[in-house]
Amino acid sequence: MKITIIGTGYVGLVTGACLSEMGNDVLCLDLDAEKVRVLNEGGIPIHETGLAPLVARNVSAGRLAFTTDVDRAVGHGTLQFIAVGTPPDEDGSADLRHVLAAARSIGQRMSDYKVIVDKSTVPVGTADRVRELVSEELERRGVQVPFAVVSNPEFLKEGAAIDDFMRPDRIVVGADDERAIDMMRVLYGPYLRNRDRLLVMSVRSAELTKYAANAMLATRISFMNELANLAEDLDADIESVRRGIGSDTRIGYSFLYAGCGYGGSCFPKDVKALIQTGKLHGRPLQILSAVEEVNNGQKQVLAAKIVEHFGADLSGRQFAIWGLAFKPNTDDMRDAPSRDLISELLRRGATIVAYDPVAMELAKQLYHHESQVAFAGSPLEACEGADALVIVTEWKEFRSPDFAALKTKLKTPLVFDGRNLYDPALMKSNALAYFPIGRGHHVPEESGR
Structure with missing residues (x-):
C-alpha cells in the first residue's frame, strides 16, 4: 500500500518506519529541509530505542523515503497521514495551524481518492475542519475528487514506541466511510494476526478517546502523588499503599507510582487541551483541573x-x-x-x-x-x-x-x-x-x- 506521512517528528517517523517494515511503500514529507537532509543521510533526529536500525533497514530496502516535495508527497499515497505537531496555544488549547495547513495542501493537489488520516492528537471536531478545508480547496479548483477523513490516534509511549506500534493494545479508527474503514483494516491487518484489536467508532469518539486515555493516566499519577504527600504526614509508606491498592484487579498497578510529577510532550499538553475543550462547551472539567494543579505542585x-x-x-x-x-x-x-x-x-x-x-x-x-x-x-x-x-x-x-x-x-x-x-x-x-x-x-x- 502506498502511504504518505506528513511530518517526521516523533509520531510521524515512528509511524512511517513501522508501516514500511510491513512492506508498505512509505514517503515521509517534512518542510524542514535540514531534518530531511539528516534523515536521507542516515541520521535520526530523535532518540527512540530501535528506531535507527528500523529506518535504515527500510530505507535500504526502498520502502521508506523522505522528501520536502509537497506535490510528490500528495501524489504518492492513497493514505495521507497527518502527523504534525499540535503544541499548546496560549490558552492551553491545541494549536492546529500545521494540521490545517497539511489539509489545505492535500486539497490543493489531490487528483484521485484519498483517505486523510489524522494521526496527530487533535481536539474533537478537527476532522470536520479538515474535511471542510479540503472541500473548500477542491471547490476553488473546480474539481470533484472523492476523499474520506479518518481519526486514527496514536498510543505510543516514548522509549517503547516501536513495540507499542508493532504489538498494539488497540487500534482506534474513527470513520464513517466504509471504503476508508476497509483500507484501514487492510493496513493494520499484519499487526492484528493474534487478535482483532481494531476498534471502529465515530470520528468524534476516536478524537475524544485519545485525550481521555492520557487524561486518565495523568489522573492516576496525580492521585498517587497527592496520597504520597499525605502519607508523609501520616507516617505511612506510599509504596506499601501502592501494592495494597494495586493488587485489586479493578485498579491494577499501572501508573500508580508516586514521584516528582509527570512531564513530556503528551500528558501536560493533552490535559490542558481537554480542560480547554470543556471550557469552550460550558463544562468545566474540575477533576482534570485538579490533576493539573496537583502536578504543578508536585x-x-x-x-x-x-x-x-x-x-x-x-x-x-x-x-x-x-x-x-x-x-x-x-x-x-x-x-x-x-x-x-x-x-x-x-x-x-x-x-x-x-x-x-x-x-x-x-x-x-x-x-x-x-x-x-x-x-x-x-x-x-x-x-x-x-x-x-x-x-x-x-x-x-x-x-x-x-x-x-x-x-x-x-x-x-x-x-x-x-x-x-x-x-x-x-x-x-x-x-x-x-x-x-x-x-x-x-x-x-x-x-x-
Whole structure:
C-alpha cells in the first residue's frame, strides 16, 4: 500500500518506519529541509530505542523515503497521514495551524481518492475542519475528487514506541466511510494476526478517546502523588499503599507510582487541551483541573524538601542531579520535572552538576547560558563534592549504584529521590540520609545538616 506521512517528528517517523517494515511503500514529507537532509543521510533526529536500525533497514530496502516535495508527497499515497505537531496555544488549547495547513495542501493537489488520516492528537471536531478545508480547496479548483477523513490516534509511549506500534493494545479508527474503514483494516491487518484489536467508532469518539486515555493516566499519577504527600504526614509508606491498592484487579498497578510529577510532550499538553475543550462547551472539567494543579505542585516537592533541609538560601551549595529527561529511554525534556527543579535551585543560588544517559546534549543547549549548570560524564562524577544527590528520572543504571562509592563522592551523604528507587532500610544500612516521596525521611544519626 502506498502511504504518505506528513511530518517526521516523533509520531510521524515512528509511524512511517513501522508501516514500511510491513512492506508498505512509505514517503515521509517534512518542510524542514535540514531534518530531511539528516534523515536521507542516515541520521535520526530523535532518540527512540530501535528506531535507527528500523529506518535504515527500510530505507535500504526502498520502502521508506523522505522528501520536502509537497506535490510528490500528495501524489504518492492513497493514505495521507497527518502527523504534525499540535503544541499548546496560549490558552492551553491545541494549536492546529500545521494540521490545517497539511489539509489545505492535500486539497490543493489531490487528483484521485484519498483517505486523510489524522494521526496527530487533535481536539474533537478537527476532522470536520479538515474535511471542510479540503472541500473548500477542491471547490476553488473546480474539481470533484472523492476523499474520506479518518481519526486514527496514536498510543505510543516514548522509549517503547516501536513495540507499542508493532504489538498494539488497540487500534482506534474513527470513520464513517466504509471504503476508508476497509483500507484501514487492510493496513493494520499484519499487526492484528493474534487478535482483532481494531476498534471502529465515530470520528468524534476516536478524537475524544485519545485525550481521555492520557487524561486518565495523568489522573492516576496525580492521585498517587497527592496520597504520597499525605502519607508523609501520616507516617505511612506510599509504596506499601501502592501494592495494597494495586493488587485489586479493578485498579491494577499501572501508573500508580508516586514521584516528582509527570512531564513530556503528551500528558501536560493533552490535559490542558481537554480542560480547554470543556471550557469552550460550558463544562468545566474540575477533576482534570485538579490533576493539573496537583502536578504543578508536585514538580516543586523535591526543591521543597531540599530547602527544608538546607534552608532557603542555597548559595554555595552544589547538587548532583541524576536524570534530565521526563522519563527513561528518551531524550525528551519537554515539561520535564528536572527543569522545574533546576530553575528553583538556581533561583536560590545553587550550583548544579547533572548527568543523564541520553538527554545531556539537549540539556547543554537549554542551559548553555547558565554558568552554574555543569554536566558530568558519569553518575558518580556528578556526585563529586556535592552537598546532595537528587534523583529525577528512573533510568535503570541508577537502580543499583555502588552506595559505598556514592557516599565517598558526596560531600554530605544525602539523597533526595524523586522516583523512590531505593529501599529506605538499604539506604540506612549504607549510612545515607534518604528523602524519597511519600515514604518519610530516613536520616542516620551521623548525617544531619
